[in-house]
Amino acid sequence: MNTLQYSILSVLARKACSGYELVKHLEVLWPAKHSQIYPALTKLSKGGYVDYELVQQSGRPNKKIFETTEKGLSELKEWASIPFNDPAIKDEFLVKIYAIRLLEPEQAESLIKDRITFGKEKINRLMENMGEIEKDLHHDIDQTKEFGRYMLLERKVRLLKEEINWCHWVRDFVTKSIKFLLPVPISLGYMEALISEMLFLPQLLQVIF
Amino acid sequence: MNTLQYSILSVLARKACSGYELVKHLEVLWPAKHSQIYPALTKLSKGGYVDYELVQQSGRPNKKIFETTEKGLSELKEWASIPFNDPAIKDEFLVKIYAIRLLEPEQAESLIKDRITFGKEKINRLMENMGEIEKDLHHDIDQTKEFGRYMLLERKVRLLKEEINWCHWVRDFVTKSIKFLLPVPISLGYMEALISEMLFLPQLLQVIF
DNA sequence: AATCTATATATAAAAATTTATATATGTAAC
DNA sequence: GTTACATATATAAATTTTTATATATAGATT
Numbered sequence: 001m002n003t004l005q006y007s008i009l010s011v012l013a014r015k016a017c018s019g020y021e022l023v024k025h026l027e028v029l030w031p032a033k034h035s036q037i038y039p040a041l042t043k044l045s046k047g048g049y050v051d052y053e054l055v056q057q058s059g060r061p062n063k064k065i066f067e068t069t070e071k072g073l074s075e076l077k078e079w080a081s082i083p084f085n086d087p088a089i090k091d092e093f094l095v096k097i098y099a100i101r102l103l104e105p106e107q108a109e110s111l112i113k114d115r116i117t118f119g120k121e122k123i124n125r126l127m128e129n130m131g132e133i134e135k136d137l138h139h140d141i142d143q144t145k146e147f148g149r150y151m152l153l154e155r156k157v158r159l160l161k162e163e164i165n166w167c168h169w170v171r172d173f174v175t176k177s178i179k180f181l182l183p184v185p186i187s188l189g190y191m192e193a194l195i196s197e198m199l200f201l202p203q204l205l206q207v208i209f
Numbered sequence: 210m211n212t213l214q215y216s217i218l219s220v221l222a223r224k225a226c227s228g229y230e231l232v233k234h235l236e237v238l239w240p241a242k243h244s245q246i247y248p249a250l251t252k253l254s255k256g257g258y259v260d261y262e263l264v265q266q267s268g269r270p271n272k273k274i275f276e277t278t279e280k281g282l283s284e285l286k287e288w289a290s291i292p293f294n295d296p297a298i299k300d301e302f303l304v305k306i307y308a309i310r311l312l313e314p315e316q317a318e319s320l321i322k323d324r325i326t327f328g329k330e331k332i333n334r335l336m337e338n339m340g341e342i343e344k345d346l347h348h349d350i351d352q353t354k355e356f357g358r359y360m361l362l363e364r365k366v367r368l369l370k371e372e373i374n375w376c377h378w379v380r381d382f383v384t385k386s387i388k389f390l391l392p393v394p395i396s397l398g399y400m401e402a403l404i405s406e407m408l409f410l411p412q413l414l415q416v417i418f
Numbered sequence: 419a420a421t422c423t424a425t426a427t428a429t430a431a432a433a434a435t436t437t438a439t440a441t442a443t444g445t446a447a448c
Numbered sequence: 449g450t451t452a453c454a455t456a457t458a459t460a461a462a463t464t465t466t467t468a469t470a471t472a473t474a475g476a477t478t
Contacts, residue, residue, distance in 0.1 A: 001302055002434075010308040020456050022424060025210055028476035031297050038458060059444055073311070080305045081316045083323060087300035088240050092212055092293040095238055097364075098357040099219040099289045102282070106354040107290045114292060151382075155306075155375045162371040166364045173360075211464080229426050245465060247428060268474055270426035 001075065004032055005007035005049070009068055009076040012050060014145045028156065041066060049075060097170075105175065112171045119160045119167070126153050126160075154161055210284065213241055213249055214258070218285040221259060223354045225276035249364065250275060258284060306379075314384065315368055321380045328369045328376070333363050335369075 007030035011022055019041055023034050032040075041064075044050040049072035053063040068076070093115055100108050130153045133146045216239035220231055225260075228250055232243050250273075258281035261273040273277040277285070302324055309317050339362045342355045 003299070003304065004434080007304045009305075010304050013308060013311065018456070029307055030299060033436060034457080035437080035459075042458095057456085060454085061442060063456055076308055077311045080308045080312055080320075084301040084305055084320075087298065087302065089296065089298050089300075090212070090239060091296035091298075093296065094361060095212065095216045095219050096289045096293055096359055097239055099222060099285055100357045100360070101353055102286045103289055104223065104447095107469095111289075112292075119412065146311055151309070151350050151379050152303060154307055154378075155372065158371050158375050159368055162367050166367050169363075179273075194369045213464085227426070229424095241464095242466060243427080244467080251428095266426085269424085270472060272426055297432075 001047075001049075001079075003032055004036065005044055006076060006079050007032075008037070008040060008044060009049060009072050010080075010148075012066055012068045013073060013076060014149060016065050018055075018063040018065055020063065024067075028152070042073065048072075100118055100174075109171065110177055112167050112174075116164055116167045119164045123157055123160050126157050130157075210257075210258075210288075213239055213245065214253055215285060215288050216241075217246070217249060218274060218281050219289075219357075221275055221277045222282060222285060223320060223358065225274050227272040227274055229263075231275075237361070253281065257281075273335050294356065308382075318384055319382065321376050321383075325373055325376045328373045332366055332369050338362055339366075 007026055008022060011017070011025045011029065017025070019034065021036050022037055022041075023032070025030055026037070039051075041050065045052060045066075048069060050066045051069055052066045055065055057061050057063060093111075096111055101109065103111065130150065132149050133153075136146075219229060219333055220226070220238065224337045228236070228243065228247050231246055231250075232241070237239055237247070250259065250261075254261060254275075257278055259275045260278055261275045263275055264272050266272060302320075305320055309320065312320065339359065342359050342362075345355075
């Protein structure tokens with residue numbers, strides 16, 4: 001079994017769902033397209049790790065509702081208890097920041113601005129999810145299964161907020177300082193020279209502001 | 210060109226290096242094994258995006274030092290100025306946290322403890338890198354090329370610190386509250402019942418502590 | 419003496435992942 | 449009325465990525 005399959009088991013251990021629903025839940029956990037998820041479910045099913053029930057629907061396509069078997073659950077428990085492998089983060093934004101000095105100041109500013117927007121929107125969606133869990137607490141008693149997911153939502157919100165703080169820090173660093181000294185459009189060459197003077201002189205920046 | 214190739218160009222735009230060195234620099238930017246990087250360098254070279262110089266060495270294998278061409282640099286600039294795609298994070302730790310309620314309390318605690326250790330060690334390495342950049346400022350004038358990398362180091366340190374804060378939050382949540390009420394080894398069933406009672410009642414926790 | 423680590427590149431094979439295509443239907447927007 | 453979107457599953461083809469193997473040498477460790 002690979003990590004995708006363990007991730008599927010983790011989601012199903014919280015709530016039985018269709019392949020279609022699984023795609024959405026996995027987005028934040030172990031992103032995968034449906035073309036990868038459906039074959040994985042077939043494998044898990046053949047291995048006896050999951051069961052499914054065919055649900056007839058009118059108006060929309062029929063679906064299979066999957067749930068973990070005892071075997072699947074115990075495999076998952078065992079895997080969850082061994083050490084984790086290093087995370088692999090693939091984020092184009094990071095590569096673009098690495099090369100940010102090659103951009104014109106307006107492009108650099110818009111790169112940061114887009115990331116702030118991205119983060120804020122994501123935070124809103126995550127907080128909605130958290131709200132739903134908290135709300136359901138009053139209707140249903142056994143919310144135990146939401147524990148891990150709730151912790152992860154809290155984690156992601158914290159990290160996104162911290163990234164937004166960092167974005168403001170970078171933006172202030174790049175644009176405010178340049179604009180203070182040169183309140184006119186400046187060339188890349190000027191920007192480079194200025195940054196090389198100021199980048200690691202926070203004392204200077206403190207004097208300026 | 211794919212993102213791996215743009216990432217390679219980004220690293221080379223900062224500093225000419227061998228494929229072997231590239232692997233290490235890409236680890237935090239766009240992780241890839243050498244078996245992926247060497248063919249990518251061949252492609253970039255054939256496309257005229259990078260040049261290389263053969264360096265004869267004694268005692269160790271000869272190497273190729275790659276650098277970006279003008280063409281490579283302008284391609285990179287253009288790519289860096291278009292919107293970024295969504296990040297893809299694959300982190301087994303997150304999957305294990307999602308399923309944390311299935312673990313025995315000691316296993317859950319050790320999962321969190323390992324992540325804190327992981328984060329602290331990573332922070333130490335990153336701070337060393339930052340220190341080197343800051344130190345070199347006094348010897349060399351043109352540190353402009355380190356700008357993006359320095360920003361990313363700062364970002365990662367901030368995020369790791371925030372994750373460590375979150376880890377303590379989770380650990381306190383899970384273990385302290387349980388130990389307070391039941392200072393003896395407890396079963397999974399007890400733990401589940403307790404968590405379902407307390408998880409979303411911070412008021413209760415405040416009364417307890 | 420043998421093993422491990424670091425330096426250095428290359429490629430084949432296997433596995434994971436993405437992109438594209440197919441099919442089917444209700445509802446909402448334009 | 450036509451386009452877009454949400455629901456639902458399936459598979460082929462292309463691409464990306466990992467694992468494994470190959471070769472070569474110096475220095476440190478066991």
